[in-house]
């Protein structure tokens with residue numbers, strides 16, 4: 001009830017946008033000041049490397065700064081009224097109380113994509129981190145208080161999804177639920193949210209093709225393909241685990257890829273030499289192992305990995321070796337479904353048309369990448385791919401100005417960019433007549 005009461009009392013939304021933005025700017029500065037501490041907490045919780053956690057914290061601060069800048073300069077907009085002696089104004093108002101439900105793979109970064117636009121829009125909210133990774137969210141809430149976010153505006157609840165999360169999705173006092181997580185949870189939340197027709201924003205899973213054409217720079221393509229997959233041990237919604245290779249380079253690419261995969265340093269995220277940490281939990285590792293076993297049964301050829309490492313020093317963690325399947329086809333479950341682990345599938349294709357058709361033959365539509373030197377092909381492929389983000393000759397590039405979200409089952413709505421702020425706003429049209437006249441119609 002705190003966020004509803006605070007929202008109703010105008011406590012936060014009545015402040016000027018510039019004033020709310022200044023609080024966000026202070027919070028960004030505090031995140032930068034405490035970046036090492038936050039990164040360490042993120043690594044302790046998620047297992048990802050300290051380097052990756054450090055990048056996440058820098059991105060969190062950038063997102064806060066971006067929305068402070070964007071939201072802080074927002075004002076009413078005049079429309080051209082078709083009628084004389086009248087004015088027409090577009091007013092953007094906060095949607096109200098928001099439930100912000102986050103996953104475990106990028107705990108604070110995903111939270112910042114929601115918290116920053118929600119706060120600058122004037123909303124109040126309840127933020128629920130994953131039960132597996134609450135630490136940075138809790139520290140962030142302390143920093144938010146220090147930055148000047150008033151009590152009751154940003155609230156944290158902890159606990160399991162099916163009880164605590166479900167309560168948020170159902171609650172009649174919640175006006176919007178913004179959720180990042182798996183597709184089936186997203187479907188459950190959407191059903192629950194229908195009870196009071198709350199607005200729903202969903203950032204869901206992905207199965208993301210990374211297409212390498214014959215004319216791409218091979219070494220660079222291998223390097224970017226590795227970055228596309230092995231950040232956070234493949235537990236990334238945009239991971240480019242579905243590699244599609246044109247026939248002319250397929251064998252040479254696979255050979256070079258395997259040579260580099262062999263050398264990936266696995267270990268604790270806290271150790272400097274580590275390039276890839278563990279999976280999030282024993283249960284999740286079992287799930288990845290089950291998908292790997294099923295892939296072999298459906299005919300994919302296991303070339304590397306496919307099991308936890310044998311190194312005694314890694315026996316107590318939920319590690320899994322970088323894994324590579326060749327001879328994959330678009331019908332296989334390992335190609336169609338999200339594995340969320342360090343598992344690459346390779347499909348071979350001949351023509352551009354075939355690549356486009358296969359890449360689009362998926363229930364998901366979060367992100368895709370392709371590599372080529374041909375400008376005409378760049379134009380055709382960029383337009384033809386049905387995904388929320390398309391990377392050309394690069395992979396996994398995110399920044400606050402660029403909207404992020406999925407086509408098809410990868411979600412509804414957008415985070416980041418101006419579209420990410422609009423999710424938290426209602427649009428009101430105010431029409432005023434300055435010289436009202438009688439119509440003299442009914443009953444005259």
Ligand code: NAD
Nearest residue numbers: 102103104129130161162165166181182185203204205237
């Ligand atoms: P998840 O769906 O299991 O859980 C996400 C959050 O929802 C957690 O906080 C959880 O407690 C909560 N939750 C679970 N059941 C709920 C319910 N019935 N009602 C309300 N809340 C509930 O997802 P996860 O395993 O934490 O995250 C991995 C998934 O997230 C992957 O599918 C990944 O692709 C996706 N993801 C997507 C993006 C994106 O930007 N599209 C980003 C990161 C992760």
